Amino acid sequence: MRMIIRSLVIACMPVALLIGADFWDAKDYPEWSDKEIATMLSDSPWAGSVSVQVANVGLAGRVGGLGGGIVGAGAGSRGGVGAGGGGVAGDGAGNIGGGTFLGRPRRLRVPVVWSSALPVRQAMARLTAGQGGADGSQPPELTGDEPVYRITIIVPGHLSEEITGLEELRAATTLATRRAGDRPPVDIQLFHQGALLGLEFHFERAPTLTVQDRQVDFVTQLGSTSIKRTFKLSEMTVGGELRL
Numbered sequence: 535m536r537m538i539i540r541s542l543v544i545a546c547m548p549v550a551l552l553i554g555a556d557f558w559d560a561k562d563y564p565e566w567s568d569k570e571i572a573t574m575l576s577d578s579p580w581a582g583s584v585s586v587q588v589a590n591v592g593l594a595g596r597v598g599g600l601g602g603g604i605v606g607a608g609a610g611s612r613g614g615v616g617a618g619g620g621g622v623a624g625d626g627a628g629n630i631g632g633g634t635f636l637g638r639p640r641r642l643r644v645p646v647v648w649s650s651a652l653p654v655r656q657a658m659a660r661l662t663a664g665q666g667g668a669d670g671s672q673p674p675e676l677t678g679d680e681p682v683y684r685i686t687i688i689v690p691g692h693l694s695e696e697i698t699g700l701e702e703l704r705a706a707t708t709l710a711t712r713r714a715g716d717r718p719p720v721d722i723q724l725f726h727q728g729a730l731l732g733l734e735f736h737f738e739r740a741p742t743l744t745v746q747d748r749q750v751d752f753v754t755q756l757g758s759t760s761i762k763r764t765f766k767l768s769e770m771t772v773g774g775e776l777r778l
Contacts (some may be wrong), residue, residue: 563656567661579769650684706755
């Protein structure tokens, strides 16, 4: 999971070079270039980022703002629903007494990745093994589907403070289609790395999604922060086969 957090951060960065479409169909994944791997994990039918509005409500960040808007850099706890990593910048109000003592909401890009999909797992394997690596190792052979659908998001660590419990988070999360309806997650895993929080949501495969479902919406809510990503199933194919 920590490898996923490190790798998917690139979803917040622009891809420097426009890459030809459907390289995942044109060649086997051991032949993908570094830029194609980055594209698979940041700007593909399986991966992208969505714009969300985040409230500046961290006390450490607000106090930091009073001193000139310094952003906290403390690391969050590892595992479970722990304390967030680092404060968020305050608004520099300089007035502790009175008022709402709240910073202005800010917008940021949140990576949302269908991480159980075969091409995503292949890209992750390439990052782990490198292109042959210094020891000549090759990426592992990956085929088939996982037993569950997995969707991963990466958010600022301080948002863990808005998660009051896994049951509440589960109730606020769904994978929805018009045909199959809503399906809640059967498991949620949370991991901190530095100032980032990774959340991995597991969903049952049954009833199996098909291209006829057209699209599927992933929706979750972290306190006051709403996150939604629509995946277009007709685009999530490799060799004409849906890969989720």
